[in-house]
Amino acid sequence: MRRIPIAGPWITQREIDYVTDAVTHSWYDSANLYHERFERAFSQYVCVPHSMALPSCTSGIHLALTALGVADGDEVIVPEVTWIATAAPVSYVGAIPVFVDVDPTTWCISPESLEAAITPRTKAVITVDLYGNMADYDRILAIANKYNLRVIEDAAEAAGARYKGKNAGSFGDVAVFSFHGSKTLTTGEGGMLVTHDRALFDRANFLRDHGRVPGDFRFENSEVAFKYKMSSMQAALGLAQTERLDELIEKKRETFAWYRERLSGIPCLTLNDPGLDVDATYWMTSIVWNESFGLGKKDVSDALARHGIDTRPFFSPLSSLGAYQHLSGIEACRARNPVSYRLRDCGINLPSSLGLQEEEVDFVCEHLRRIFSKCL
Ligand SMILES: *Cc1c(COP(=O)(O)O)cnc(C)c1O
Numbered sequence: 001m002r003r004i005p006i007a008g009p010w011i012t013q014r015e016i017d018y019v020t021d022a023v024t025h026s027w028y029d030s031a032n033l034y035h036e037r038f039e040r041a042f043s044q045y046v047c048v049p050h051s052m053a054l055p056s057c058t059s060g061i062h063l064a065l066t067a068l069g070v071a072d073g074d075e076v077i078v079p080e081v082t083w084i085a086t087a088a089p090v091s092y093v094g095a096i097p098v099f100v101d102v103d104p105t106t107w108c109i110s111p112e113s114l115e116a117a118i119t120p121r122t123k124a125v126i127t128v129d130l131y132g133n134m135a136d137y138d139r140i141l142a143i144a145n146k147y148n149l150r151v152i153e154d155a156a157e158a159a160g161a162r163y164k165g166k167n168a169g170s171f172g173d174v175a176v177f178s179f180h181g182s183k184t185l186t187t188g189e190g191g192m193l194v195t196h197d198r199a200l201f202d203r204a205n206f207l208r209d210h211g212r213v214p215g216d217f218r219f220e221n222s223e224v225a226f227k228y229k230m231s232s233m234q235a236a237l238g239l240a241q242t243e244r245l246d247e248l249i250e251k252k253r254e255t256f257a258w259y260r261e262r263l264s265g266i267p268c269l270t271l272n273d274p275g276l277d278v279d280a281t282y283w284m285t286s287i288v289w290n291e292s293f294g295l296g297k298k299d300v301s302d303a304l305a306r307h308g309i310d311t312r313p314f315f316s317p318l319s320s321l322g323a324y325q326h327l328s329g330i331e332a333c334r335a336r337n338p339v340s341y342r343l344r345d346c347g348i349n350l351p352s353s354l355g356l357q358e359e360e361v362d363f364v365c366e367h368l369r370r371i372f373s374k375c376l
Helices: 013-025 033-046 057-067 088-092 111-116 137-146 198-207 232-243 245-263 297-305 330-336 338-343 358-371
Strands: 050-054 075-079 096-100 122-128 150-154 174-178 191-195 269-271 286-289 347-349
Touching: 013 232, 033 050, 033 191, 033 232, 050 057, 050 198, 050 232, 057 088, 057 150, 057 174, 057 191, 057 198, 088 096, 096 111, 111 137, 122 137, 137 150, 191 198, 232 245, 245 269, 245 358, 297 347, 297 358, 330 338
Parallel strands: 075 096, 075 122, 122 150, 150 174
Antiparallel strands: 050 191, 174 191, 269 286, 286 347
16 A cells, blocks of 8 residues: 655655765765855745754754753743654753633634733743744734743744745744744754844753864863754755745645635635734644544544554643643643644644655545535
Protein backbone atom coordinates (compact mmCIF):
# COMPACT_ATOMS: atom_id res chain seq x y z
CA MET A 1 0.00 0.00 0.00
CA ARG A 2 1.30 3.46 -0.81
CA ARG A 3 1.68 5.82 2.12
CA ILE A 4 0.84 9.50 2.03
CA PRO A 5 3.08 11.21 4.59
CA ILE A 6 1.99 14.05 6.83
CA ALA A 7 4.98 16.26 6.01
CA GLY A 8 8.16 16.28 4.00
CA PRO A 9 10.63 18.71 2.44
CA TRP A 10 11.22 19.85 -1.14
CA ILE A 11 14.91 19.47 -1.91
CA THR A 12 16.35 20.47 -5.31
CA GLN A 13 19.80 20.51 -6.91
CA ARG A 14 20.37 23.98 -5.41
CA GLU A 15 20.21 22.59 -1.87
CA ILE A 16 22.47 19.67 -2.79
CA ASP A 17 25.02 22.02 -4.44
CA TYR A 18 25.17 24.42 -1.48
CA VAL A 19 25.47 21.65 1.11
CA THR A 20 28.13 19.93 -0.97
CA ASP A 21 30.07 23.18 -1.18
CA ALA A 22 29.70 23.75 2.58
CA VAL A 23 30.87 20.29 3.56
CA THR A 24 33.80 20.59 1.15
CA HIS A 25 34.97 24.14 1.89
CA SER A 26 33.28 25.71 4.94
CA TRP A 27 35.77 24.95 7.66
CA TYR A 28 38.15 27.01 9.80
CA ASP A 29 38.27 30.60 8.50
CA SER A 30 35.35 29.93 6.15
CA ALA A 31 33.21 28.15 8.73
CA ASN A 32 30.75 31.03 9.06
CA LEU A 33 30.31 32.08 5.45
CA TYR A 34 27.07 30.18 4.93
CA HIS A 35 25.66 31.36 8.27
CA GLU A 36 26.25 34.97 7.22
CA ARG A 37 24.59 34.45 3.84
CA PHE A 38 21.68 32.52 5.36
CA GLU A 39 21.09 35.10 8.10
CA ARG A 40 21.29 37.99 5.64
CA ALA A 41 18.88 36.33 3.20
CA PHE A 42 16.48 35.43 5.99
CA SER A 43 16.55 38.95 7.45
CA GLN A 44 15.80 40.32 4.03
CA TYR A 45 12.92 37.91 3.55
CA VAL A 46 11.18 38.67 6.85
CA CYS A 47 12.20 42.37 6.89
CA VAL A 48 13.80 42.19 10.34
CA PRO A 49 17.39 43.46 10.57
CA HIS A 50 19.02 40.94 12.93
CA SER A 51 18.91 37.15 12.44
CA MET A 52 20.75 34.41 14.33
CA ALA A 53 20.84 30.82 13.02
CA LEU A 54 20.35 28.29 15.83
CA PRO A 55 20.15 24.52 16.30
CA SER A 56 16.39 24.68 16.93
CA CYS A 57 13.45 26.94 17.59
CA THR A 58 13.31 25.63 21.15
CA SER A 59 16.81 26.99 21.79
CA GLY A 60 15.67 30.30 20.27
CA ILE A 61 12.82 30.61 22.77
CA HIS A 62 15.19 29.72 25.61
CA LEU A 63 17.66 32.39 24.46
CA ALA A 64 14.91 34.96 23.95
CA LEU A 65 13.52 34.46 27.46
CA THR A 66 17.00 34.60 28.99
CA ALA A 67 18.04 37.68 27.00
CA LEU A 68 14.80 39.43 28.02
CA GLY A 69 15.62 38.73 31.66
CA VAL A 70 12.68 36.40 32.32
CA ALA A 71 13.60 34.41 35.44
CA ASP A 72 12.57 32.63 38.61
CA GLY A 73 8.94 33.12 39.57
CA ASP A 74 7.97 35.32 36.61
CA GLU A 75 4.81 34.34 34.76
CA VAL A 76 4.82 33.88 30.99
CA ILE A 77 1.56 33.58 29.09
CA VAL A 78 1.35 30.90 26.39
CA PRO A 79 -1.64 29.78 24.30
CA GLU A 80 -3.02 26.31 25.09
CA VAL A 81 -2.97 25.06 21.50
CA THR A 82 0.64 24.64 20.38
CA TRP A 83 3.57 22.24 20.44
CA ILE A 84 5.08 21.98 23.92
CA ALA A 85 8.31 23.54 22.58
CA THR A 86 6.63 26.95 22.88
CA ALA A 87 6.21 26.53 26.63
CA ALA A 88 9.02 24.22 27.77
CA PRO A 89 11.73 26.95 27.79
CA VAL A 90 9.59 28.94 30.25
CA SER A 91 10.36 26.18 32.75
CA TYR A 92 14.06 26.12 31.74
CA VAL A 93 14.45 29.68 33.09
CA GLY A 94 12.47 28.93 36.27
CA ALA A 95 9.42 30.93 35.21
CA ILE A 96 5.81 29.71 35.30
CA PRO A 97 3.79 29.12 32.14
CA VAL A 98 0.21 30.42 32.28
CA PHE A 99 -2.06 28.90 29.65
CA VAL A 100 -4.71 30.96 27.87
CA ASP A 101 -7.39 30.20 25.31
CA VAL A 102 -7.32 30.50 21.53
CA ASP A 103 -9.66 32.24 19.14
CA PRO A 104 -12.32 29.83 17.80
CA THR A 105 -11.78 30.95 14.20
CA THR A 106 -8.03 31.46 13.81
CA TRP A 107 -6.95 28.95 16.53
CA CYS A 108 -4.31 31.52 17.59
CA ILE A 109 -4.05 33.21 21.03
CA SER A 110 -7.21 35.03 22.11
CA PRO A 111 -6.62 38.68 23.08
CA GLU A 112 -9.44 38.61 25.69
CA SER A 113 -8.08 35.49 27.33
CA LEU A 114 -4.57 36.99 27.32
CA GLU A 115 -5.71 40.18 29.05
CA ALA A 116 -7.73 38.25 31.64
CA ALA A 117 -4.68 36.19 32.66
CA ILE A 118 -2.32 39.10 33.35
CA THR A 119 -1.15 39.49 36.97
CA PRO A 120 1.52 41.71 38.57
CA ARG A 121 3.97 38.81 38.04
CA THR A 122 3.37 38.52 34.28
CA LYS A 123 6.57 39.34 32.46
CA ALA A 124 6.01 38.17 28.90
CA VAL A 125 3.67 36.54 26.40
CA ILE A 126 4.65 34.04 23.71
CA THR A 127 2.28 34.26 20.75
CA VAL A 128 2.05 31.36 18.28
CA ASP A 129 1.38 31.67 14.56
CA LEU A 130 -0.38 28.32 14.45
CA TYR A 131 -0.29 26.14 11.32
CA GLY A 132 0.90 29.12 9.24
CA ASN A 133 -1.88 31.40 10.43
CA MET A 134 -1.30 34.54 12.51
CA ALA A 135 -2.65 36.00 15.70
CA ASP A 136 -4.49 39.35 15.94
CA TYR A 137 -1.35 41.42 16.51
CA ASP A 138 -2.97 44.86 16.65
CA ARG A 139 -4.91 43.85 19.72
CA ILE A 140 -2.19 41.70 21.28
CA LEU A 141 0.52 44.35 20.99
CA ALA A 142 -1.87 46.97 22.41
CA ILE A 143 -2.46 44.76 25.46
CA ALA A 144 1.25 44.02 25.83
CA ASN A 145 1.97 47.74 25.72
CA LYS A 146 -0.69 48.58 28.25
CA TYR A 147 0.73 46.08 30.79
CA ASN A 148 4.38 46.47 29.83
CA LEU A 149 4.81 42.83 28.74
CA ARG A 150 7.62 41.56 26.55
CA VAL A 151 6.39 39.73 23.44
CA ILE A 152 8.05 36.67 21.89
CA GLU A 153 6.51 35.61 18.59
CA ASP A 154 6.71 31.87 17.98
CA ALA A 155 6.59 31.90 14.18
CA ALA A 156 7.93 28.31 13.96
CA GLU A 157 5.12 27.28 11.62
CA ALA A 158 4.62 30.54 9.76
CA ALA A 159 7.66 31.49 7.67
CA GLY A 160 6.43 33.92 5.01
CA ALA A 161 2.98 34.55 6.49
CA ARG A 162 1.78 38.15 6.79
CA TYR A 163 -0.50 40.13 9.07
CA LYS A 164 -1.72 43.40 7.51
CA GLY A 165 1.16 43.18 5.07
CA LYS A 166 3.82 42.72 7.78
CA ASN A 167 5.84 39.52 7.97
CA ALA A 168 5.57 36.84 10.59
CA GLY A 169 8.64 37.39 12.72
CA SER A 170 8.39 41.17 12.78
CA PHE A 171 6.00 41.42 15.74
CA GLY A 172 7.03 41.80 19.33
CA ASP A 173 10.47 42.16 20.88
CA VAL A 174 11.87 39.02 19.33
CA ALA A 175 10.62 36.19 17.11
CA VAL A 176 11.70 32.63 16.48
CA PHE A 177 11.37 30.17 13.58
CA SER A 178 11.84 26.41 13.32
CA PHE A 179 13.56 24.58 10.46
CA HIS A 180 12.76 21.10 11.75
CA GLY A 181 12.33 18.48 9.02
CA SER A 182 8.55 18.86 9.05
CA LYS A 183 8.54 22.64 8.58
CA THR A 184 8.02 24.54 5.32
CA LEU A 185 11.64 25.72 5.22
CA THR A 186 13.91 23.04 6.63
CA THR A 187 17.55 22.53 7.59
CA GLY A 188 16.86 19.07 9.03
CA GLU A 189 17.00 20.50 12.53
CA GLY A 190 17.42 24.21 13.04
CA GLY A 191 15.95 27.53 13.99
CA MET A 192 16.32 31.29 13.72
CA LEU A 193 15.96 34.11 16.21
CA VAL A 194 15.13 37.49 14.68
CA THR A 195 14.74 40.92 16.25
CA HIS A 196 14.76 44.66 15.57
CA ASP A 197 16.53 45.21 18.91
CA ARG A 198 20.31 45.37 18.47
CA ALA A 199 21.08 45.22 22.19
CA LEU A 200 18.85 42.18 22.68
CA PHE A 201 20.48 40.52 19.68
CA ASP A 202 23.99 41.15 21.04
CA ARG A 203 22.98 39.74 24.41
CA ALA A 204 21.52 36.61 22.79
CA ASN A 205 24.64 36.24 20.64
CA PHE A 206 26.80 36.37 23.77
CA LEU A 207 24.62 33.85 25.61
CA ARG A 208 24.51 31.34 22.76
CA ASP A 209 28.28 30.76 22.70
CA HIS A 210 29.11 30.12 26.36
CA GLY A 211 29.16 33.81 27.12
CA ARG A 212 31.63 35.12 24.63
CA VAL A 213 31.34 37.78 21.97
CA PRO A 214 31.83 36.65 18.36
CA GLY A 215 35.51 36.60 17.52
CA ASP A 216 36.69 36.29 21.12
CA PHE A 217 39.62 33.94 21.53
CA ARG A 218 40.67 34.83 25.07
CA PHE A 219 38.39 32.14 26.53
CA GLU A 220 37.86 34.17 29.71
CA ASN A 221 34.14 33.57 30.13
CA SER A 222 32.32 35.98 32.42
CA GLU A 223 28.99 34.10 32.65
CA VAL A 224 27.73 30.54 32.53
CA ALA A 225 25.64 30.40 29.34
CA PHE A 226 24.68 28.03 26.52
CA LYS A 227 26.01 26.49 23.33
CA TYR A 228 23.42 27.02 20.60
CA LYS A 229 24.97 27.01 17.15
CA MET A 230 24.09 25.63 13.74
CA SER A 231 26.56 23.82 11.45
CA SER A 232 27.55 25.34 8.10
CA MET A 233 26.05 22.37 6.24
CA GLN A 234 22.68 23.24 7.76
CA ALA A 235 23.19 26.94 7.08
CA ALA A 236 23.91 26.12 3.43
CA LEU A 237 20.71 24.10 3.23
CA GLY A 238 18.82 26.96 4.90
CA LEU A 239 20.21 29.50 2.45
CA ALA A 240 19.05 27.44 -0.54
CA GLN A 241 15.62 26.96 1.04
CA THR A 242 15.31 30.68 1.84
CA GLU A 243 16.11 31.52 -1.79
CA ARG A 244 13.24 29.16 -2.71
CA LEU A 245 10.87 30.14 0.09
CA ASP A 246 8.32 31.83 -2.21
CA GLU A 247 8.10 28.62 -4.20
CA LEU A 248 7.74 26.48 -1.05
CA ILE A 249 4.94 28.69 0.26
CA GLU A 250 3.22 28.72 -3.13
CA LYS A 251 3.08 24.92 -2.94
CA LYS A 252 1.57 25.01 0.57
CA ARG A 253 -1.10 27.45 -0.61
CA GLU A 254 -1.85 25.34 -3.66
CA THR A 255 -2.22 22.27 -1.42
CA PHE A 256 -4.63 24.12 0.84
CA ALA A 257 -6.66 25.27 -2.18
CA TRP A 258 -6.89 21.65 -3.43
CA TYR A 259 -8.26 20.54 -0.08
CA ARG A 260 -10.62 23.50 0.25
CA GLU A 261 -12.11 22.88 -3.19
CA ARG A 262 -12.83 19.26 -2.34
CA LEU A 263 -13.92 19.64 1.29
CA SER A 264 -15.96 22.84 1.25
CA GLY A 265 -19.04 20.77 0.41
CA ILE A 266 -18.90 18.95 3.76
CA PRO A 267 -20.78 21.26 6.10
CA CYS A 268 -19.52 19.83 9.39
CA LEU A 269 -15.85 20.44 8.50
CA THR A 270 -13.97 23.69 9.08
CA LEU A 271 -10.55 24.31 7.53
CA ASN A 272 -7.82 26.81 8.55
CA ASP A 273 -9.37 30.27 8.58
CA PRO A 274 -6.88 33.15 8.48
CA GLY A 275 -9.47 35.92 8.52
CA LEU A 276 -9.22 39.13 6.53
CA ASP A 277 -5.93 40.55 7.79
CA VAL A 278 -3.71 37.51 7.27
CA ASP A 279 -1.93 36.00 4.26
CA ALA A 280 -1.50 32.53 5.74
CA THR A 281 1.07 30.00 4.57
CA TYR A 282 -0.77 26.80 5.56
CA TRP A 283 2.09 24.81 7.03
CA MET A 284 -0.52 22.11 7.74
CA THR A 285 -3.93 22.00 6.15
CA SER A 286 -6.14 21.14 9.11
CA ILE A 287 -9.76 20.25 9.70
CA VAL A 288 -11.94 20.51 12.77
CA TRP A 289 -15.46 19.22 13.17
CA ASN A 290 -18.26 19.68 15.63
CA GLU A 291 -18.13 17.58 18.81
CA SER A 292 -21.71 16.55 18.19
CA PHE A 293 -20.54 14.54 15.18
CA GLY A 294 -19.53 11.79 17.60
CA LEU A 295 -16.10 10.85 16.24
CA GLY A 296 -12.86 11.68 18.02
CA LYS A 297 -9.58 12.59 16.36
CA LYS A 298 -8.24 9.09 16.92
CA ASP A 299 -11.26 7.52 15.16
CA VAL A 300 -10.73 9.73 12.12
CA SER A 301 -6.93 9.24 12.06
CA ASP A 302 -7.28 5.47 12.40
CA ALA A 303 -9.84 5.32 9.60
CA LEU A 304 -7.47 7.24 7.30
CA ALA A 305 -4.39 5.28 8.43
CA ARG A 306 -6.06 2.07 7.20
CA HIS A 307 -5.67 3.52 3.70
CA GLY A 308 -2.07 4.64 4.16
CA ILE A 309 -2.97 8.25 4.94
CA ASP A 310 -0.87 9.84 7.69
CA THR A 311 -2.43 12.54 9.84
CA ARG A 312 -1.59 14.24 13.11
CA PRO A 313 -3.90 15.01 15.95
CA PHE A 314 -4.70 18.65 16.63
CA PHE A 315 -2.61 19.82 19.61
CA SER A 316 -4.19 18.91 22.95
CA PRO A 317 -4.34 21.86 25.39
CA LEU A 318 -0.98 22.15 27.16
CA SER A 319 -2.77 22.34 30.51
CA SER A 320 -4.16 18.84 29.87
CA LEU A 321 -0.70 17.27 29.48
CA GLY A 322 0.90 15.16 32.19
CA ALA A 323 3.92 17.46 31.94
CA TYR A 324 2.02 20.33 33.57
CA GLN A 325 -0.16 18.65 36.19
CA HIS A 326 2.23 19.76 38.96
CA LEU A 327 1.44 23.45 38.37
CA SER A 328 -0.78 24.91 41.03
CA GLY A 329 -4.26 25.83 39.81
CA ILE A 330 -3.82 23.86 36.57
CA GLU A 331 -7.29 22.26 36.95
CA ALA A 332 -8.90 25.69 36.45
CA CYS A 333 -7.60 25.91 32.86
CA ARG A 334 -10.28 23.63 31.49
CA ALA A 335 -13.13 25.93 32.47
CA ARG A 336 -11.17 29.07 31.65
CA ASN A 337 -10.12 27.93 28.15
CA PRO A 338 -13.22 26.30 26.66
CA VAL A 339 -12.29 26.77 23.00
CA SER A 340 -8.99 24.90 23.35
CA TYR A 341 -10.79 22.07 25.14
CA ARG A 342 -13.54 21.97 22.52
CA LEU A 343 -10.91 21.65 19.77
CA ARG A 344 -9.04 19.00 21.73
CA ASP A 345 -10.69 15.92 20.33
CA CYS A 346 -12.15 17.22 17.08
CA GLY A 347 -9.32 18.21 14.78
CA ILE A 348 -6.49 16.73 12.72
CA ASN A 349 -3.76 17.92 10.38
CA LEU A 350 -4.02 16.45 6.87
CA PRO A 351 -1.10 15.30 4.69
CA SER A 352 0.70 18.53 3.80
CA SER A 353 4.07 17.39 2.50
CA LEU A 354 5.75 19.59 -0.10
CA GLY A 355 5.82 16.55 -2.40
CA LEU A 356 2.05 15.99 -2.22
CA GLN A 357 0.29 15.37 -5.56
CA GLU A 358 -3.20 16.52 -6.49
CA GLU A 359 -4.33 12.87 -7.01
CA GLU A 360 -3.25 12.14 -3.46
CA VAL A 361 -5.43 14.98 -2.19
CA ASP A 362 -8.30 13.46 -4.23
CA PHE A 363 -7.69 10.15 -2.49
CA VAL A 364 -7.57 11.69 1.00
CA CYS A 365 -10.72 13.71 0.37
CA GLU A 366 -12.64 10.68 -0.97
CA HIS A 367 -11.98 8.97 2.33
CA LEU A 368 -12.92 12.06 4.32
CA ARG A 369 -16.20 12.31 2.42
CA ARG A 370 -16.90 8.71 3.33
CA ILE A 371 -16.06 9.25 7.00
CA PHE A 372 -18.14 12.41 7.21
CA SER A 373 -20.93 11.18 4.91
CA LYS A 374 -23.50 11.58 7.69
CA CYS A 375 -23.26 15.33 7.37
CA LEU A 376 -23.35 15.52 3.58
C1 LIG B 1 8.12 23.01 15.52
C2 LIG B 1 7.69 23.99 16.55
C3 LIG B 1 8.56 24.43 17.57
C4 LIG B 1 9.87 23.78 17.88
O1 LIG B 1 10.78 23.81 16.89
P1 LIG B 1 12.17 23.01 17.07
O2 LIG B 1 12.98 23.55 15.95
O3 LIG B 1 11.83 21.56 16.94
O4 LIG B 1 12.72 23.34 18.39
C5 LIG B 1 8.14 25.44 18.41
N1 LIG B 1 6.92 25.98 18.30
C6 LIG B 1 6.05 25.57 17.37
C7 LIG B 1 4.72 26.24 17.29
C8 LIG B 1 6.40 24.54 16.47
O5 LIG B 1 5.52 24.11 15.57
